[in-house]
Amino acid sequence: MKATIERATLLKGLSHVQSVVERRNTIPILSNVLLEATAEGGLKLMATDLDLQINETIAAAVDQPGATTVSAHTLFDIARKLPEGSQVSIAAADGKMTIMAGRAKFQLGTLPRDDFPVIAEGELPVSFELPAETLKQIIDKTRFAISTEETRYYLNGIFWHVSDDPLPVLKAAATDGHRLARVTMPRPDGAEKMPDVIIPRKCIAELRKLLEEIDGSVGVSLSPTKIRFDLGQALLTSKLIDGTFPDYSRVIPTGNDKILRIDPRSFEEGVDRVSTIATEKTRAVKMALDRDKITLSVTSPENGTAAEEVPGDYAAMPFEIGFNSRYLLDILGQLDGDTIEVHLADAAAPTLIRENDKSSALYVLMPMRV
Missing domain, CATH: 3.10.150.10 (DNA Polymerase III, subunit A, domain 2)
Structure with missing residues (x-):
């Protein structure tokens, strides 16, 4: 096979397919990308880990159709380091691939395309x-x-x-x-x-x-x-x-009657600040709810204590509940809008978090003992 491709085009295509390839492989051909230069003028790239497969077609000037497989990560690294704007010439024959761009020339070992595994899709009804x-x-x-x-x-x-x-x-x-x-x-x-x-x-x-x-x-x-x-x-x-x-x-609670309405950004920032001293193992943050006053606190035997009050709209009975701060921050990071609803029941029951009852996303978080 023999083809010429713009370096940027090759790099973009390879960046998509090479990330599927595992770094360590017991089967050598799974470290490779399949390159197929077609008579119609195009270069097909394919990579797989036997569970996941990606095929991509990129524009190329084909002088001689053919197919071979070569190390995906090595080819990607070469393409990355070739001069910007260069034309890359790829030629494969007799178990070797020659890559040339500008004054650079590389020769890589190849494996035959017939050994390359393909996921059989079967019917996709x-x-x-x-x-x-x-x-x-x-x-x-x-x-x-x-x-x-x-x-x-x-x-x-x-x-x-x-x-x-x-x-x-x-x-x-x-x-x-x-x-x-x-x-x-x-x-x-x-x-x-x-x-x-x-x-x-x-x-x-x-x-x-x-x-x-x-x-x-x-x-x-x-x-x-x-x-x-x-x-x-x-x-x-x-x-x-x-x-x-x-x-x-x-596990999605329907009867949680204690409702806190709060600005997700100030809530997120407060949790983030107090959790700075939380221990790596538990990452626990305590939330004390009182009428329109929410106090976030963390107590760490190694590091000390931290507390911050965040404004919120809460009218139910006062109580305390603990959460894993990382899990809470993951959820808050996905919520937009000016206010969100936190539906609580007690310190041991799952808590429901969402923007409002019309929003497409909802989250449930299990509390932890603090």
Whole structure:
């Protein structure tokens, strides 16, 4: 194969595909990116870790069609260091790839394209479109709550499901057992028969990166075991997590009658300041609620104490409750608007946090003993 590509074009394409490739691989070919120069004039890039696969087509002048595979991270590092604005010539033959740009010349070992594994998508019977902006919001408002515990693998992703609630909606939820994040949006056309799916954390991270450069809509196609996102030049295909997501609706409190209305920014800043001295292990912050007065405090055996009053609208019985400050800050960071509602019951019951009853996102946070 032989092709010439603009350095910026090559670098952008490689930056998308190489991040899927794991740094340490027991199977050598999984460290590689597949490059295929097509007769129509274009260079196809593909990388996989056997669970996630990304395909991207970039513009190139093809002199000789062909395909090979080469180390993804090495090629990316070379492209990054080549002179800006240069034309990169790539030629592969006899188990070697030659890369030339300006006065620089590199020669890398290759592996045959026939050994490169491809995820077989099979039938993807459900397909619909989502605006890129909506998809970004779904990810940003839920992904911080994804569990990192490998033993509870079914929580290592975002759960998507449709329901009639009473209007047809698509819901995305994530939880790690300590907090829950859920976003609800109108069900897109075509998603009526969508199976319940859990999209893995790594797929979500790669998708979010790719969405930075997309303005229009993203095509979503899925089956009970695979999902594919069509982002124009790039196609992201992932296996889904094979497990059952717990019935999270049971932990969303409906009877919490103590309501605090508060400015999310002053609340967030107050929690952030007092938690400076919280111990790394517990990160506990105590919240004492009195009529229209909220006192945040932290007591650390090693570091001392901190307290700050934040204004808020609260008229119920005074009481104290403790939270993990990092979990609370993660949630507050996703809330916009001038005021938010914090629905409380007692010091041991889950707390509901949302902007208002019309907002698409809601959060549930388990308290901790302080």
